Amino acid sequence: MILAHNIYIHVPFCMSKCNYCAFFSAACKNPDWEFYSDNIIKEIRYWSEKLGRISIPTIFFGGGTPSLMPVKIFEKIISNINSNFNIDKNCEVTLESNPGTLDEKKLSDFIYAGVNRISIGVQSLDDKKLKFLGRRHDAKTAINLIDTAQAKNVRVSADFIYGLPDETINDIINTCNDINNLGLQHCSMYELTIEPDTPFGKKTLNMPSNEEMADMYNAIDESLKLPRYEVSNYAKAGNECRHNQNVWDGAPYIGIGKGAAGRVLIDNIWYEQFGNWEKFDKLSDTVRAEERIITGLRQVRGVYLDSDIEKIINMKYVQDNPELLQRTSDNRIAATKQGMLLLDELILNLVR
Numbered sequence: 608m609i610l611a612h613n614i615y616i617h618v619p620f621c622m623s624k625c626n627y628c629a630f631f632s633a634a635c636k637n638p639d640w641e642f643y644s645d646n647i648i649k650e651i652r653y654w655s656e657k658l659g660r661i662s663i664p665t666i667f668f669g670g671g672t673p674s675l676m677p678v679k680i681f682e683k684i685i686s687n688i689n690s691n692f693n694i695d696k697n698c699e700v701t702l703e704s705n706p707g708t709l710d711e712k713k714l715s716d717f718i719y720a721g722v723n724r725i726s727i728g729v730q731s732l733d734d735k736k737l738k739f740l741g742r743r744h745d746a747k748t749a750i751n752l753i754d755t756a757q758a759k760n761v762r763v764s765a766d767f768i769y770g771l772p773d774e775t776i777n778d779i780i781n782t783c784n785d786i787n788n789l790g791l792q793h794c795s796m797y798e799l800t801i802e803p804d805t806p807f808g809k810k811t812l813n814m815p816s817n818e819e820m821a822d823m824y825n826a827i828d829e830s831l832k833l834p835r836y837e838v839s840n841y842a843k844a845g846n847e848c849r850h851n852q853n854v855w856d857g858a859p860y861i862g863i864g865k866g867a868a869g870r871v872l873i874d875n876i877w878y879e880q881f882g883n884w885e886k887f888d889k890l891s892d893t894v895r896a897e898e899r900i901i902t903g904l905r906q907v908r909g910v911y912l913d914s915d916i917e918k919i920i921n922m923k924y925v926q927d928n929p930e931l932l933q934r935t936s937d938n939r940i941a942a943t944k945q946g947m948l949l950l951d952e953l954i955l956n957l958v959r
């Protein structure tokens with residue numbers, strides 16, 4: 608049997624650091640792209656020797672700001688994946704991008720080179736808020752990129768951040784209406800979290816309370832025309848991010864690049880890999896099942912109830928709490944709308 612693995616490739620460079628950002632990324636205007644891609648290719652070859660000529664259902668270029676990458680570097684990486692693995696015919700190839708780093712020509716070149724899904728870091732459609740967040744673009748540039756991408760043969764998603772200091776429910780509803788008007792088929796709505804080692808972490812900000820955040824979360828659900836399919840992700844049916852769905856469902860994926868993590872399956876044994884790709888640790892079936900419960904329950908469709916999950920899940924807790932959890936007709940355990948708001952607590956009670 609030829610096993611499939613998804614691939615995540617980390618591109619850690621940005622033009623500058625945003626005020627809230629705790630991701631593994633560095634402000635670097637002129638990265639050494641040849642050096643970067645040579646290392647990526649070494650990792651591709653390493654995994655090809657370990658895993659054989661596996662098939663690849665999805666490739667996700669995440670950042671950082673992958674759209675800063677010259678298209679010829681992207682082509683070089685894809686061509687190496689192609690010569691070492693079997694890229695599926697309908698492989699989903701996502702490129703994360705930031706407005707201001709991608710003009711129409713470069714976007715077309717990426718699409719010609721194989722990108723078929725573009726995820727745009729919009730974050731806000733309010734110039735004041737963009738400035739506050741430390742973003743380099745304004746709303747007009749973001750809307751232009753969305754429009755340009757939507758006119759091409761590529762699936763388009765946009766990321767937004769809510770729960771900024773002093774933000775109101777009305778602000779959130781207006782953003783959702785703007786998203787509806789833009790005709791997006793996929794968007795991600797992330798709550799602003801303040802991380803200690805960021806410019807925001809060193810300030811005192813008047814953040815919304817947990818109750819206000821929950822109200823905003825519910826307002827998004829009610830105002831967006833797109834249905835939610837994961838805690839922070841909304842899509843028209845068929846436009847979900849397949850890469851993330853595979854990862855959340857517990858499918859194996861290779862993390863490539865310094866800041867990438869992965870879960871690989873070699874001879875039926877799961878390994879966790881992060882950063883240093885030559886060192887990776889074995890994961891027990893129990894830990895792997897716990898991970899699958901954590902990521903699976905973030906999805907509206909829930910986690911598939913196979914024998915590994917059955918071993919560690921407290922089914923009595925599911926039966927006793929129908930307002931939080933339900934068993935679906937396709938043998939999954941899924942959180943209800945109310946359960947989604949209490950996921951952390953719920954998972955602690957669910958795992959024996």
Ligand code: SF4
Pocket residue numbers: 620621623624625628629630632670671672705728
């Ligand atoms: S563009 Fe994204 S990865 Fe880069 S600094 Fe901003 S939030 Fe972080």
